[in-house]
Amino acid sequence: MxxxxxxxxxxxxxxxxxxxxxxxxxxxxxxxxxxxxxxxxxxxxxxxxxxxxxxxxxxxxxxxxxxxIKRLEDNLRSQLSEENFNFGGKINLGITWSRSSILLPPVLTQYRKLYPNIEIIVQNNVTDNLENRLLCGYLDLAVGTGAINSPEIEVKPLSRERVFLAVSDHLLEQLFPGGYPACKERFRSGVDLADFAACPFILNTPQERFFDLLTDMLDQQGLKLNVVFQSDSSDIRSQLCGADLGASLFSELLLQYVIRQNKLQPADNQLNIYPVNGEFPDYWMIAFYHKKAFQPQYLKVFIEMLAEQAKRCCACAEGR
CATH class of the missing domain: 1.10.10.10 (Winged helix-like DNA-binding domain superfamily/Winged helix DNA-binding domain)
Incomplete structure (x- = not known):
């Protein structure tokens, strides 16, 4: 072009x-x-x-x-790279901010050993914007969450994620002065958000799909949380939890930020991770690409590696 x-x-x-x-x-x-x-x-x-x-x-x-025309040219380039990937190739990858730092470092390290001549260009954005950029031909592959409505896009589910509450020891002691520390063990099987009505919360921003999930979940239960901070950074939300400024809700993969934060927390003020009780809509991390785009083998392998890393991270969170 x-x-x-x-x-x-x-x-x-x-x-x-x-x-x-x-x-x-x-x-x-x-x-x-x-x-x-x-x-x-x-x-x-x-x-x-x-x-x-x-x-x-x-x-x-x-x-x-x-x-x-751009898609035809990109397909041709991909097919030529497929024939001789030792010469080179390129993946334009779109992925949400928080997930990129969890998934990409280990995946790219492993991928580089298999395909040293494939260039990967990473663009971070929310899922809705990634979907638009994919349709416009600026991305070969995107990784996000939730459902994709465009009939032009093919979706590959990577992992189904549950919802968890992260709350510090100090904040739990303030919220349940007569029941602490016994409540820590009781909550391991699950928490009801209604029990945390007085708790300050640090939530996602409305631009994120996880926020829509939380809104639907709260509406179904007739609950309203006391929101004091909002951030699209899982890292920042986990740090604010560690500073006793509020509790937060995380999807399963992003519990990695809470686990990381716990390594920096004092022994007497760890962040507790509890599954949230209730019926929630299915929340999936997905890889998606244009149906008419050619999928070279090196791109298929990359998607498989992303799925495997997602499973490992969720298993790590399960056995935290």
Missing amino acids: QENQLYFLMVAEELNITRAAQKAFISQQCMSNHIKRLEEAYSTRLFNRRPKLSLTPAGELLAQTLRQ
């Missing part, structure tokens, strides 16, 4: 020339000039400039066509 066509797809995705220019590492004026030359080449207007930037019908048609 021509350079100005690739730049057009960036602007079509962002619908903001400044952000697209920043991603392309060029000036805003340079990006505008590329779009102008493309409009002159096709003798049509591709974007509405007011009231805000949007694609014209001609722009929509061009974006759809160029995405198909």
Whole structure:
């Protein structure tokens, strides 16, 4: 594809020339000039400039066509790499922030030994944005959570995850002064969130799919938590728990951050991890890719490694 066509797809995705220019590492004026030359080449207007930037019908048609061309070119490149992966190949991987630091270091170390010439480019974002970038052709593979609704996307479940509560010894003692420390053993079989109505909570942000799961779960039980902090970083939430600022809820894989934090906690103020009682919707970590994209063997192996690492992490959390 021509350079100005690739730049057009960036602007079509962002619908903001400044952000697209920043991603392309060029000036805003340079990006505008590329779009102008493309409009002159096709003798049509591709974007509405007011009231805000949007694609014209001609722009929509061009974006759809160029995405198909890009996918064909990417498929060809992947198939050629499949024939001779010793020469090289590339995986554009999208993954959520918290999961990337848990899954990728061990997987990439192992993968590099098998495929030393395959380049992996990692982009971090929330699942909804990863889905959009995949459909636009900027990703070969994405790893996120929840359901994918687009009929153009193929989904491979990696691991089903339960919900756990993390709460410090000091906070438990404050919440249950007459029942501490006996409550620690009692909660090992599971906690009811209704018993933690007075507890401050540190939760995910609304942009994350886990937040939707928690909202549905709480609505079903008619509960409202006392939320004092929100963060999209599992690492930060576990640290705030360790500072006795509140309890938090984690999906199973992300308990790795709590386990890490416990290594830094004093012996008399560990973070306790308890399964949460109740009926919850299925919550899956998934790998997903475009149905029309060619899947080289080196990409299939990478997905298998991700699934195995997810299983190991969840088993480690189970036997914490």
